Amino acid sequence: MKKSVFLGALTVAGLSAGAAAAGTLDDVKARGTLNCGVTTGLVGFAAPDANGVWEGFDVGVCRAVAAAVLGDSTAVEFVPTTGKTRFTALASGEIDMLARNTTWTFSRDVDLKFEFTGVNYYDGQGFMVPSGLGVSSAKELDGATVCIQTGTTTELNLADYFRSNNMNYEPVPIETNAEAQQQYLAGACDVYTTDRSGLAATRAAFEAPGDHTILPETISKEPLGPLVRHGDHEWGDVVRWTLNALIVAEELGVTSANITDMASSAGDNPEINRLLGTEGNLGEMLGLEADWAVKAISAGGNYGELFERHIGESTPIGLARGLNAQWKDGGLLYAPPFR
Amino acid sequence: MTSTTDPHTESFRLSMLIYDTRYRSTTIQVVALIGFLILIGWLISNTAQNLQDLGKEPSFRFLFEPAGYDINQRLIEYTSRSSHLRAAFVGLLNTLLVAVMGCALATVLGVLIGVLRLSKNWLVSKIMTVYVEMFRNVPVLLWIVLFMAVLIETLPAPSAFRGDDPESTMKLFESVALTNRGIYVPEPLFSRSLGDVHLFGQSALNFDVSLNLLAIVAVLVAGVFVSGRIRDRADAIQNRTGVRPTTWYLRLGVVFVPLIILLVALGFHLGYPELKGFNFGGGTHMRNSLIALWLALSLYTAAFVAEIVRAGIMAVSHGQTEAAAALGLRPRRIMGLVVLPQALRVIIPPLISQYLNLTKNSSLAIAVGYMDITGTLMGVTLNQTGRELETVLLGMLIYLTISLCISLVMNWYNNRVSLVER
Numbered sequence: 132m133k134k135s136v137f138l139g140a141l142t143v144a145g146l147s148a149g150a151a152a153a154g155t156l157d158d159v160k161a162r163g164t165l166n167c168g169v170t171t172g173l174v175g176f177a178a179p180d181a182n183g184v185w186e187g188f189d190v191g192v193c194r195a196v197a198a199a200v201l202g203d204s205t206a207v208e209f210v211p212t213t214g215k216t217r218f219t220a221l222a223s224g225e226i227d228m229l230a231r232n233t234t235w236t237f238s239r240d241v242d243l244k245f246e247f248t249g250v251n252y253y254d255g256q257g258f259m260v261p262s263g264l265g266v267s268s269a270k271e272l273d274g275a276t277v278c279i280q281t282g283t284t285t286e287l288n289l290a291d292y293f294r295s296n297n298m299n300y301e302p303v304p305i306e307t308n309a310e311a312q313q314q315y316l317a318g319a320c321d322v323y324t325t326d327r328s329g330l331a332a333t334r335a336a337f338e339a340p341g342d343h344t345i346l347p348e349t350i351s352k353e354p355l356g357p358l359v360r361h362g363d364h365e366w367g368d369v370v371r372w373t374l375n376a377l378i379v380a381e382e383l384g385v386t387s388a389n390i391t392d393m394a395s396s397a398g399d400n401p402e403i404n405r406l407l408g409t410e411g412n413l414g415e416m417l418g419l420e421a422d423w424a425v426k427a428i429s430a431g432g433n434y435g436e437l438f439e440r441h442i443g444e445s446t447p448i449g450l451a452r453g454l455n456a457q458w459k460d461g462g463l464l465y466a467p468p469f470r
Numbered sequence: 471m472t473s474t475t476d477p478h479t480e481s482f483r484l485s486m487l488i489y490d491t492r493y494r495s496t497t498i499q500v501v502a503l504i505g506f507l508i509l510i511g512w513l514i515s516n517t518a519q520n521l522q523d524l525g526k527e528p529s530f531r532f533l534f535e536p537a538g539y540d541i542n543q544r545l546i547e548y549t550s551r552s553s554h555l556r557a558a559f560v561g562l563l564n565t566l567l568v569a570v571m572g573c574a575l576a577t578v579l580g581v582l583i584g585v586l587r588l589s590k591n592w593l594v595s596k597i598m599t600v601y602v603e604m605f606r607n608v609p610v611l612l613w614i615v616l617f618m619a620v621l622i623e624t625l626p627a628p629s630a631f632r633g634d635d636p637e638s639t640m641k642l643f644e645s646v647a648l649t650n651r652g653i654y655v656p657e658p659l660f661s662r663s664l665g666d667v668h669l670f671g672q673s674a675l676n677f678d679v680s681l682n683l684l685a686i687v688a689v690l691v692a693g694v695f696v697s698g699r700i701r702d703r704a705d706a707i708q709n710r711t712g713v714r715p716t717t718w719y720l721r722l723g724v725v726f727v728p729l730i731i732l733l734v735a736l737g738f739h740l741g742y743p744e745l746k747g748f749n750f751g752g753g754t755h756m757r758n759s760l761i762a763l764w765l766a767l768s769l770y771t772a773a774f775v776a777e778i779v780r781a782g783i784m785a786v787s788h789g790q791t792e793a794a795a796a797l798g799l800r801p802r803r804i805m806g807l808v809v810l811p812q813a814l815r816v817i818i819p820p821l822i823s824q825y826l827n828l829t830k831n832s833s834l835a836i837a838v839g840y841m842d843i844t845g846t847l848m849g850v851t852l853n854q855t856g857r858e859l860e861t862v863l864l865g866m867l868i869y870l871t872i873s874l875c876i877s878l879v880m881n882w883y884n885n886r887v888s889l890v891e892r
Contacts, residue, residue, distance in 0.1 A: 304839040
């Protein structure tokens with residue numbers, strides 16, 4: 132670990148300036164593949180399926196960007212990262228973008244020199260306990276042993292929450308979600324805490340999901356989103372507007388099913404026309420082809436389709452849209468206008 | 471008529487730097503040194519330049535900001551409001567704790583196994599061979615993870631101790647609880663405690679030292695010292711008269727009687743672990759992560775130490791053993807008085823390397839979530855502050871210092887036991 136961090140630090144020093152100056156967009160185009168950092172495996176968000184093909188909600192964002200830039204949603208090299216290695220991987224240029232349920236915070240944006248390109252999931256930290264423990268509120272967790280993934284904002288939120296509620300706890304720091312799952316199931320910790328979406332995804336992978344309860348308290352705001360290196364604004368714009376295209380597509384009713392029809396000729400709605408490149412030159416402004424958004428949306432569908440397929444209520448993870456509904460439906464998703 | 475021919479004095483020419491063998495080697499070394507320094511300089515300036523371009527000038531100010539995270543095993547007072555420096559210090563103490571415990575156990579086991587491997591008993595020596603080959607040929611990380619998994623999966627959770635008819639009970643007269651969160655053992659308590667002495671005031675590195683502990687150590691040291699004097703006196707009497715006075719009760723007495731008096735005066739009693747809420751409260755909690763790391767590092771390193779001990783013993787000429795046997799010494803005394811002291815000379819230098827290895831291998835602690843210096847300073851702190859270069863450099867410096875200290879102590883010991891040649 133020590134060695135890899137050190138090498139990472141050296142690579143940060145050696146490569147980043149060059150990488151930032153050269154332009155990630157040109158690099159990706161020249162390489163022909165997108166290097167996208169994801170989790171080491173969180174079902175629903177990013178995990179390889181039975182055939183080893185990466186799938187999930189975060190993976191969907193990677194694929195959409197690859198489709199927009201390269202025209203091929205499979206031209207993605209997925210790089211699994213842990214909570215600890217992800218930032219070094221991005222800063223060093225090992226990956227072009229990070230889509231790994233990463234919380235947008237001030238210090239990460241400003242001090243760590245990254246650029247968050249939007250929010251693809253509004254989340255908050257929660258607690259999961261075995262139902263047999265008889266706990267119904269996080270306020271009853273005084274003295275509990277808590278498993279946390281180290282190197283995450285959850286670690287800090289947890290310390291703040293227990294401190295402000297005058298409770299004691301025993302933290303058990305863990306590197307990956309899989310190890311946390313093992314310790315939690317073996318009873319080595321009473322509570323597992325992470326983002327609520329992560330808890331739901333983890334619980335879905337249990338043999339008996341019904342035996343575990345997610346407590347009602349949400350102790351933090353966790354806006355999760357893709358991020359890129361600070362300073363490369365051209366590339367940042369590509370990732371930001373690809374995500375916005377997915378969100379606005381849902382708002383405008385553009386789905387993977389009807390997009391071929393809609394993109395074949397200019398329709399009545401000028402915003403759809405601009406989005407799909409049948410009118411205006413938005414693609415050119417981004418340095419991409421005119422039908423970039425068509426490719427991005429065709430890759431896995433619009434935001435709503437991605438959500439339903441990977442983490443929605445029909446999946447084992449069963450997350451409701453909640454805050455992640457469109458603004459028209461009372462949620463927080465609000466993509467700026469395409470014009 | 472003798473004439474002496476003056477040696478032909480040649481003025482120095484630049485070409486001699488290359489063509490004259492007297493200067494050539496120096497020239498090559500100077501050029502290589504300059505090249506090396508330029509390379510280092512380039513690396514440093516390149517790193518500094520790139521960090522500046524990123525807007526991340528090296529700065530150690532983050533060390534004094536609140537860390538914000540909690541650490542489960544802390545030997546000194548620490549809360550999430552303490553500084554990153556304090557967190558690093560907590561981690562450093564955890565590293566030292568496991569390193570000291572590991573070196574001690576590895577040495578004891580290693581010497582035992584090394585000696586037993588030379589045993590004439592076929593079964594014993596073969597079992598030891600299997601042990602050595604098994605442990606040293608599997609990466610230590612796997613051992614650490616395996617020990618942790620065994621502890622977590624086989625031992626009962628604290629909840630199994632609950633209820634009227636619990637699945638598990640505490641061992642050893644209800645005093646020790648073996649759980650999959652660690653082992654809870656009774657803790658020493660003092661009802662008339664002398665209190666603590668607070669060192670380093672308000673600085674980030676302040677800590678308390680228990681006066682009870684200091685008093686106990688002082689009494690023990692004094693007792694052992696007096697006991698040594700009694701032995702010396704007995705030796706002198708034996709040399710003078712040939713009769714050794716019986717002193718064992720005296721020697722035991724001077725060590726234990728004052729100690730017992732002190733413990734009674736301090737109101738010594740044991741605090742037993744007790745199930746409270748989610749976990750056991752009271753008692754001393756040895757976490758699984760510490761136990762797994764400690765056992766794995768010790769057993770792994772013991773395999774190497776055993777080989778070193780075996781090599782050391784075999785390096786002592788067999789004639790020594792035979793000579794000692796001819797003097798009528800019994801095998802155990804031959805080993806203890808003749809062979810091992812001579813073998814130590816061969817054993818110590820490679821043993822230093824093993825101690826250093828064990829200490830450095832303890833940085834694998836994060837695999838089981840043991841918060842050592844790698845887990846705190848180069849783990850969470852690095853991640854939360856994004857100061858890769860600073861934390862890693864600082865961490866390397868700390869490991870370097872620890873290793874050099876171990877080397878220093880062991881070299882001093884080596885000089886003491888090495889053969890004095892005249």
